[in-house]
Amino acid sequence: MRFLDYKIFRIYYDPYLFFSIFFLSTLGLFFLYSASQGDLSIFLKQSAFVVIGLGLMMLISQPDPQVYFSYANGAFFVTIALIIIAIFFGPTINGANRWIDLGVTTIQPSEFCKIFLPVFLSAYLVQRSLPINFKSTLIPVLIIFACFMLVSLQPDLGTATLILLSGLFILFLAGLNWRFIGISFGVFILSLPFLWNNFLAPFQKQRIATLLNPESDPFGSGWNIAQSKIAIGSGGFFGKGFGEGTQANLYFLPESETDFIFAVIGEEFGLFGISILMLTYFFIFFRCIYLAITARDRFCRLVIGSLSLVFISTFVINVGMVIGILPVVGMPLPFISQGGSSIISFYIAFGIIVSMASHKKLIPR
Amino acid sequence: MSKINQTYVEVRSFTERIILASIIFFVLGIVIFAQVFSLQVLNFDNYESAALNNKTETLAIQPLRGIIYDRNNNILVNNIPSFDLIIVPSRIKNLDELLEHISSFINLEDLKIEDFRLQFSEAKKFNRELTLKRNITEEEKIKFAVRGHLFEAVFVEQRYLRNSLYPELFSHALGYVGNPSEEKLTSLRTQLSSLNNIEQTYTSGLIEGKIGAENIYDTFLSGEFGTKQREVDARGRTLSEEIVSSPKMGSDLYTSLDLASHQAAFSAMQGRRGAIVAVDIQTGSIVTLFSSPTFSSNKLSNGISQDEFKTLIESPDKPFFDRAMRGRYPPASAIKPAIAIYGLDNRLIDWKFSIEDPGFFVLPEDGRIYRDWKEGGHGKTNLFKAITQSSNTYFFELAYRSDIKSLKNYFKDFGLGKKACLDCFNEDSVFVPEPEWKIKEHNFGWFKGDTVNLGVGQGYLIATPVQLAKYAYILANKGAHKDLSLTFDSTKDLKELELRNLSQDDWSKIHESMVNVIEGNTGTARRLKNLKTFTVAAKTGTAELVSLESKEDYEETRLDSNLRDHAVIIAFGPMPNPRYAVSVVVENGESGGSVAGPIAIDVLEALIK
Secondary structure, eight states: OOTTTTSSSOOOOOHHHHHHHHHHHHHHHHHHHHHTTSOHHHHHHHHHHHHHHHHHHHHHHSSOHHHHHHHHHHHHHHHHHHHHHHHHHSOOBTTBOOOEEOSSOEEOTHHHHHHHHHHHHHHHHHTSOSSOOHHHHHHHHHHHHHHHHHHHTTTOHHHHHHHHHHHHHHHHHTTOOHHHHHHHHHHHHHHHHHHHHHTSOHHHHHHHHHHHOGGGSTTTTHHHHHHHHHHHHTTTTTOSOTTOOHHHHTTOSTTTTTTTHHHHHHHHHHHHHHHHHHHHHHHHHHHHHHHHHTOSSHHHHHHHHHHHHHHHHHHHHHHHHHTTSSOOOOOOOTTTSSOHHHHHHHHHHHHHHHHHHHOOOSSOO | OHHHHHHHHHHHHHHHHHHHHHHHHHHHHHHHHHHHHIIIIITHHHHHHHHHHHHEEEEEEOOOOOOEEOTTSOEEEEEEEEEEEEEOGGGOSOHHHHHHHHHTTSOOTTOOHHHHHHHHHHHHHTTOOEEEESSOOHHHHHHHHHHGGGOTTEEEEEEEEEEESSTTTSTTTTOOEESOOHHHHHHHHHHTTTOSSHHHHHTSSOOEEOSHHHHHTHHHHHOBOEEEEEEEOTTSOEEEEEEEEOOBOOOOEEBOOOHHHHHHHHHHHTTOSEEEEEEETTTTEEEEEEEESOOOHHHHHHOOOHHHHHHHHHOTTOTTSOHHHHOOBOOGGGGHHHHHHHHHHTTSOOSSOEEEEOSEEEOTTTOOEEEOSSTTOOEEEEHHHHHHTTOHHHHHHHHHTSOHHHHHHHHHHTTTTSOOBSSOTTOOOOOOOOHHHHHHHHSOOOOHHHHHHHTTTOTTOOBOHHHHHHHHHHHHTTTOBOOBBSBOOTTOOOBOOOOSSOOHHHHHHHHHHHHHHHHSTTOTTGGGGGGOSSOOEEEEEEEOSSOOSSHHHHHHHHTSGGGSOEEEEEEEESSSSOOEEEEEEETTOOOIIIIIHHHHHHHHHHHHO
């Protein structure tokens, strides 16, 4: 971990995370090349993001966590400001205002909210004494809900859900008492009909209905799910081989480069490929859990814990959707799906995790 | 101390909770793996065949459309092979880029880009193919062949163009073809539900008869689809193609139409507005069916530019209007033989009965005057003379004595107010005027004067040229007739008019009087006498478009060509055993005898020859 100790400077990094993320990113490029039917421009652009992302991750790992503690508020509020700018001034693509056009590329600030919201909340909560009291619970809850609403307005239910989860993870890990969790969960269940009637757009209701009965509308909203199940199922043990997936290449599989790339992997590399992929994801996840438990102080614990939960829940929601056990929401597969903001945000997250895990302090805070 | 204690509690709580969360996500991971395992291992066979099914395209093979012949087995409409450049819009991301690329080696100058863009988005929406260029040259074909691999969504395929050998002569009668309508596609969807790539399949060169016999006999002409299976690899390249079932070629249609008579009709009409219909008396089949002016059915079938189409649509002569089937014209004096038969059959008159014709008829009820076309009248006039010289006064008098309730049935018997033809496209049945009709349509009671007007085929009486031809045919064949048709249909029933008192002698005299219309020195069509080589019976008509009180008014309206009278004639020959009956209408032609007459003679001449 510290093989450069004798030098005048140290490079902070975690070899397990670095190599597993590097492996995942490389695998991702490989899959993306196939999923985009060998479209070099997509491949090269994504490669650039991977290289920049890995560099960024290393860079972000270097400062002491104290730096992130100090800049937690700033980063969060800048992100919120960017989301608002995107809503009002950003380009409208497919009816959504999620992006800010930077000329060379567009960025999606909401992707960063799922990183900076937990950091911000951790910094807020560690300054409050334990057990966290009602006021210290209410303020984060309101902030989380505000972020969720803001991103829902874009509209982007997938990212909004993830932001909501990232906030809730923090509250849970910070020691929110069980009674409160129980009551909130009960209220949520009871308010489901209300949310269904007043909050969900018709197409979102349709997606949920489709999940429950995909065969009801095989050429409509059930099409995506039906085709992605065919893709995965037809992969078998070892898959059809690189570039041989007929489902993606013959345009049966929708969004094969982005949200549905898992289906391409399933089709071309089979259960074997998926097993390797899942093992890698869970290896990274459990490594992070270990780092969280052994982190030097409460701030670091909370940040590492919540970011790793955000990471694994993104994976679970994406794959759950692709294999037809969760409703279709826009959710990328971390480090693999095409899309700059998504991949960069995870590099940043892991940069922060590594920084917090590798800067040890002897005296506990 | 308490801080350390608090930290200890906090670390323990955090550790417990993060481990709990990890366990939950680990379990979710197992659920995911179980589902993937179920898809890829337990249900592999199902999904493998589903994926195989996806990449196997079942396509329809278009049967070749039947050929249309005339009655002498001359080909009227056939198919000519054409190599078409076809694109699949749903697989094309950038149309402009594609067109630019293709136009570098294939001439696309004729492409109307605005129209094409519309068609493109439409075809893209429904996943249909779209023809970029028809009938590419051999050179273009080769140029595309060497570059074809660059274009995933573009291909060249042999298709057939529907080709009329006489595109102007039969455009209304036989019609033209075009892309299938939504209804057609819906019915095919049910018929061919086993095909998966449905929309694209249907439009693979599929054409449908839009109007005329092409439409009426569409099913007969189009045959049945065959199917072929095409297996494609992951890059959409065809691996194998196998014919599952061969198409059943469309049947050839042998019509009763006569080519020579259409040529005669076309040149005689000289593009004037009107229609000609001729019937073969032996079979009741239509031999000439021509509406003028006309248009090129080939252009309509195989692509016409928007400008050209607009010119046709906006032309005041309305070339698309099928005057033979839908033109509504007063039969005018041509109706007089029917009135005469009514009078004879009901014993209102006989051949000896005569009136003194002063040149007008005065309606006793209100003193209203009905004028004859000839000032001063025809003098002492019997039925024979009344037909030959077309005395209006005589027929006003006869109509005055008629009962409209009975008269209207005779009109119907002679084919008015109902469809004349069994297999004609979009025929207008029009109506026969009667008191109930007038109340309903005009909210006005029936006057005796209305009946008087019917006596000379004016007023509310209207008929289409095809109805007039049927009427001429019934007259010619002395009441025995069949429904008209475009083919020699031997299953048609022979019908007789139900007449009470009319004798064969009466029929012969009607024929004689109609022969005298041409042959007699006072006949209204005596100018036709020397135009022909056989004897023809005829009755002319000049349909007034505006009712006028004086000759001066009349001269004034002549100046406006659109208010001039329609020229009408019905004729049959050769006498005494007629083989063909014909009706001719020339809009604003003014004189039945001198304008419509020569056209009828030309057509009869062509038919009899």
